[in-house]
Amino acid sequence: MAMSCFLFFLLVTLFPLTDAVSGIINRHEYNFTTTYAGNTTSVILINNQYPGPTIRVNVGDIIIVHIHNALQSMEDVTIHFHGILQKQTSQMDGVGFVTQMPISHGQTFTYAFYAYPAGTHIYHSHVGLQAVTAFGAVIIDDPQRPWEAVEIPSGPIMFSDHWEGVDRLAQEAGLLQSPFKWEGEPTNLFMNGQRNYVLTVEPNAFYLLRLIGATSLSTIVFGIAEHTMTVVEVDGKLIVPKPNMTSIEIASGQRYAVMIETKNQYTGVFAMQASIRWRVAAANSSCIGILRYGLQSSIPSNISSLNLPILSNETELYLFSYNKNSNFIDTEQEVNLMSTILKFTC
Numbered sequence: 001m002a003m004s005c006f007l008f009f010l011l012v013t014l015f016p017l018t019d020a021v022s023g024i025i026n027r028h029e030y031n032f033t034t035t036y037a038g039n040t041t042s043v044i045l046i047n048n049q050y051p052g053p054t055i056r057v058n059v060g061d062i063i064i065v066h067i068h069n070a071l072q073s074m075e076d077v078t079i080h081f082h083g084i085l086q087k088q089t090s091q092m093d094g095v096g097f098v099t100q101m102p103i104s105h106g107q108t109f110t111y112a113f114y115a116y117p118a119g120t121h122i123y124h125s126h127v128g129l130q131a132v133t134a135f136g137a138v139i140i141d142d143p144q145r146p147w148e149a150v151e152i153p154s155g156p157i158m159f160s161d162h163w164e165g166v167d168r169l170a171q172e173a174g175l176l177q178s179p180f181k182w183e184g185e186p187t188n189l190f191m192n193g194q195r196n197y198v199l200t201v202e203p204n205a206f207y208l209l210r211l212i213g214a215t216s217l218s219t220i221v222f223g224i225a226e227h228t229m230t231v232v233e234v235d236g237k238l239i240v241p242k243p244n245m246t247s248i249e250i251a252s253g254q255r256y257a258v259m260i261e262t263k264n265q266y267t268g269v270f271a272m273q274a275s276i277r278w279r280v281a282a283a284n285s286s287c288i289g290i291l292r293y294g295l296q297s298s299i300p301s302n303i304s305s306l307n308l309p310i311l312s313n314e315t316e317l318y319l320f321s322y323n324k325n326s327n328f329i330d331t332e333q334e335v336n337l338m339s340t341i342l343k344f345t346c
Contacts (some may be wrong), residue, residue, distance in 0.1 A: 004014065008078070011021060017183065017224065023180045036078060040129075042167050042169070043132075043133050043164070043170040044071075044125065044133055044134040045133060045134070046134055049136075049193075050133055050160075050193035050194055051135055051136050051158045051160070051192060051214065052123075052134065052135060052136030052140060053136055054137040054155055054156065055123065055136065055138045055303050056138075056139045056140075056141065057115045057140060057141070057299065058126055058141050058142070058143060059115055059117065059118040059140050059141065059142045060114065060115060060116065060295070061114070061115045061117055062108060062112060062113070062114060062115070063081075063111070063112070063113055063114075063115050063151045064111070064112045065079065065110065065111040065112075066108060066109075066110050066111075066157075067103055067108065067109050067110070067111065068107075068108040069103045069104060069105055069106065069107055069108070070105070070106065071105055072105070073169075074104060074105045074248045075082065075105070075127065075128070075130075076096060076102030076104055076105075076127050077102065077103045077125060077127055077130070078094045078095065078096045078100060078102050078109075078127055079094045079104060079111065079123055079124070079125060079126065080093060080094035080095060080123065080124060080125045080126040081093070081111070081113070081121065081122075081123045081138060081254065082121060082122045082123065082124065083117075083119065083120070083121030083122065083138065083235060083236050084113060084115075084116065084121060085117060086113055087114065087141055089112070089114070092111045092112060092113045094126050095114050095126055095210070096112065096126060096127060098259075102127060104201065105257060105285070108278045110338045115140045116140070117138045117140065117236050117237070118141065118142035118145065119140060119233055119235070119236025119237065119255070119257070120137070120138075120139060120140035120156065120212060120233060120235075120236060120255040120257055121137070121139070121140065121160075121236060121255065122135060122136070122137055122138060122212050122214060122255065123135065123136055123138050124136075124214070125138075127285060128168070128169075129168050129171060129172050129216060130168075131214075132160070132161070132162060132163075132168065132216045133160070133162070135158070135160070136158075137155065137156050137158060137210070137212055138271050139155075139156070139210070140236075140345075141259075145238075145334075146255070147208050148264070149268075150206055150207055150208050150259075151207070151208040151209075151210075152199065152201060152207050152208065152209050154199060154200070155210070156209070156210035156211065156212050157191050157192055157197070157199070157209065157210070157212070157222075157289075158191070158192055158193075158212045158214045159185040159189070159190070159191060159211070159212065159214060159215055159220050159222070160189075160190045160191070160214045160215055160216075160252060160273055161186035161188065161189050161195070161201055161215045161216060161217055161218045161276070162186055162188045162189075162190065163183060163184075163186055163187055163188075164187040164188055165187070166183050166184075171183050185210055185276075185279060185285070186215075186216075186217060186276070186282055186285075187220055188287075189215075189218065189220065189274055189275075189285060189287045190287060190288065191272070191274055194289075195287050195288075196287070196288060196289060196290065196303060197287075197289040197290070198273075198288060198289065198290045198292055198299065199272065199290065199291050199292065200292045200293075200294065200295065201231060201262055201292070201293060201294075202262065202293065202294055203263060203264060203266060203267075203268065203293045203294065204262060204263070204264040205227050205261070205262050205263055205264050206259065206260075206261050206262075207259065207260050207261075207262070208232075208257055208258070208259055209229075209257070209258050209259075209260055210255065210256070210257050211248065211250055211255065211256045211257075211258065212250075212255050213250040213251055213252050213253055213254040213255065214252075215251075215252045216252065217252070217279075218252075218276045218285075219249060219250070219251045219252070219276070219277050219278050219279075220249070220250050220274045220275060220276055220277065220280060221247050221248070221249045221250070221272070221274070221275055221277050221311050222247060222248055222250060222270070222272070222274045222275075223246055223247035223248070223273055223309030223310065223311050223312075224260065224270060224271075224272045224291055224309055225270045225272070225273075225291075225306065225307050225308060225309040226263070226270055226307070226309075227260055227261075227262070227263075227270065227291070228243070228244045228245060228246055228260075229245045229246075229248060229258035229259070229260055229308075230242065230243040230245070230246075230255055230258060230259040230260075231245060231248065231257070231258050231336060232243070232257055232258065232259055233253060233255075233256065233257035233306070234254075234255070234256055235255055236255065237328065238290055238328070238329040238334055239327050239328060239329055240327060240328070240329055241259075244312070245258070246309065246310045246312060247309060247310070247311045247312045249277065249312075262293060263293075265293065266274070266293070266294070266296070267294065267296055268291075268292070268293035268297055269290055269291070269292050269293070269297050269298070269299040269300065269306065270290070270291040270292075270306070270307075271288050271289070271290065271291075271303065271306040271307060271308050271309060271310070272288070272289035272290065272291050273286060273287070273288055273289075273308050273309050274286065274287050274289070275312065282288055285315065288304070288306070288308070290303060290306075308333065339345075
């Protein structure tokens with residue numbers, strides 16, 4: 001089949017709203033083209049990237065997204081912005097046949113909504129299994145929270161699963177059959193679309209790292225060898241910091257922001273492991289990334305030689321509960337948290 005494309009034109013416009021903190025109004029404009037990967041309809045990529053480009057704005061800005069469906073396979077398209085509350089804009093939630101009619105082949109639809117709440121979010125296709133590869137991060141900054149001062153510049157880590165050699169459309173059809181046809185467990189697990197993702201940081205530093213569950217099926221557990229994590233944000237909501245976490249369980253659609261402190265040593269290479277939990281293990285149900293201290297640290301040719309992180313067992317995985325008000329941070333605690341973070345930027 002000739003290569004087809006789904007034009008995803010994203011325009012983020014920041015209208016002249018009142019910004020009580022900075023008084024600065026910014027305008028960000030993106031043009032994204034989404035194509036099938038190679039001569040297959042099984043993989044849809046946004047701007048030929050996997051994951052797709054990151055949307056990043058300030059809280060309170062207005063986001064405008066123009067979606068043009070040019071898929072030659074006549075597939076419908078919608079985009080859901082997971083984590084965005086859509087206050088007074090429920091028609092922009094991107095759920096086909098619920099909040100809108102799907103965008104048919106050749107048609108264009110414009111999403112417009114407020115960037116709220118601040119935090120770590122995700123956008124993804126909401127038709128069939130397109131979200132397996134058609135997704136990206138949405139980061140909404142709050143000028144009162146100085147995350148940018150310590151955030152890892154390369155951005156969030158997005159975890160995704162994938163079925164190698166399985167036709168997506170056939171897989172969708174099988175799941176709709178009665179009885180349904182199951183194609184089996186995902187054959188690959190990725191960090192930012194890679195099996196051996198490298199995250200470069202500086203030694204003796206304090207960082208914010210965002211973790212996003214973009215898996216279509218799998219729950220994963222993630223850890224970094226010889227490093228602990230302090231969880232400060234869950235699903236876009238600041239929480240009472242939870243320190244000394246050796247690993248974090250992340251389900252589809254979940255988002256975390258964690259603080260990590262690097263060691264006081266000039267070089268270092270440490271394994272980052274993501275492993276599928278609660279399902280039958282497949283051949284590639286775990287992937288190994290690398291946390292590297294500076295470009296001066298050489299990456300071993302055989303990363304399996306690295307010591308793996310200690311991933312928590314079942315009794316330690318219950319990190320956060322929404323039904324406990326004590327988990328949420330109040331205004332005074334937020335001020336103290338931000339003051340603590342600012343100390344590490346001096």
